[in-house]
Amino acid sequence: MSSTSSITNVAALARVSKATVSRVLSGQRTKDDDIARRVRDAAEKLNYSANSAASALRSDTTNTIGLVMPDPSSPMASRMLAELDPIANGDNKQLLIGIGDDLNTQEERVSAMLMRRIDGLILIPPRDVDPAFLDAHAGSIPIVQVSGRSSSFRVNWVGVDENASMNLTMHHLADHNATSIAYLSGNIDSSESADLFTTFQITLSAMNLMSDPDWTTFGECTAERGYREAMELFEGKGSKPDAVVCASDEIAVGVLMALFQLGISVPHDVIVIGSGDSPIANAISPTLTSLRPPYRLLAKETMRLLGEENDGQHWMPARVAFPPQLVRRESTDSPRFGSSDMATPRSDDDSDDE
Structure with a gap:
């Protein structure tokens, strides 16, 4: 029997991965637990050696x-x-x-x-x-x-905690005197958008903030849509929001363009926040406050999950959600409640994800 087929048989008999077989038999896995005992018992029954395991693992790995x-x-x-x-x-x-x-x-x-x-x-x-x-x-x-x-x-999943994103957004707006909030969401048929909208409504109620049904819209995450809907919202008669939450930076850029055309000052009259922290957030004027996904943490956790031992079947895959980072810029640079410091807050652009 070849070493490659043997390591497969040892792994099957022990109900673990081939990588686990190699690590146990080579001594790289130091835990003396049920997994290790199953591997050693299976290897003994099949007359399989540590050298064969290492050789077979190398032949099956492309790096x-x-x-x-x-x-x-x-x-x-x-x-x-x-x-x-x-x-x-x-x-x-x-x-x-x-x-x-x-x-x-x-x-x-x-x-x-x-x-x-x-x-x-x-x-x-x-x-x-x-x-x-x-x-x-x-x-x-x-x-x-x-x-x-x-x-x-x-399948393992790694991503951003969307509930934490919305909570962070709403608390930041409230801290900067916003009381009436418009929300330009993503597509209505998106489960992510639906979850964010639910969190938006719950947070509004919990924080005693106000919104109007006409101030919440769903659609594509484009600057064209942001411009069009901001023009409709702020050009007409009736009450107006003093803050706009956007599902993407692209939408927020369109909102900023519309507000500039209408002569509405950002952040003095209306504050605007985006999501994604794309390069345009720091290029537009005023610069855009946005939520930055914790890319470094996402990458590290992704590689950790790929590299960890697959010690048999699991009932559920890993599902890891990290909160985003709020990058504060000029579009929400209004005085905070109870603050006597009227200077521009520090930018979070150069801070670390970790």
Whole structure:
């Protein structure tokens, strides 16, 4: 029997991964627990040695990690690539990149990578879609989905805590004297948008803030939409909000453009906050306060999940959500309640995720 087939049989008999077999028999795994005992018992029954395990593991390892993502110029994709690459290099692994702006293309990229025998897969899905096809591959290699929708009970997920995002946003606006809030949400058929809207409504009530049903809209995350809806909201008659929460920086940029055209001062008359902390947030005037995903933490946790031992079947995959960082800029630079300091608050642009 060949060493490669033997390590597979040992792993099957012990109900663990081939990597666990190698680590136990080579002494790299020092725990003397039920897993280790099962591996040693299986190896003894099959007359299998530590040298064979190490050799077989090397022959099955390519030291490549597949990364499939949408438009690489998008903030999430570009920042995650920048954080993941040095971690992979430090582990003597290389990232194999695949680009797919829609789910079908991403599935094709994943299939091509699996044929090249990657050691693990990271997938950043397009906005508002659930990459359910990953379930079919969950038993063959470690997989981590970064952000986006997921209904899988087999695929690890790492992303941003959206409830924490909304709570952080609302408390920041209230701290800067906002009392009536408009909310330009993402697409209405997105579960992420639905969850954020629910949190928005709950937080409004809990903090005694006010909104109007006409001030909440759903749609594409574009500057064109932000401009159009801000013009409709602030050009007409009736009560106006003193703060606008935007589901993306792109929407917020459109809002800022409309307010400038209408002669409404930001942040003195209206304060505006975006989400994503894209490069445009620091390029527009006034600069845009935004929520920054904790990219470094997301990357570290993603690589940790890919590298950890797969010690048999789990009832549930890992699901890890990190709160975002609020990057304070000019669009919310109004005096705080109870504050005598009228100077510009410090920018959080250069602070660390950790």
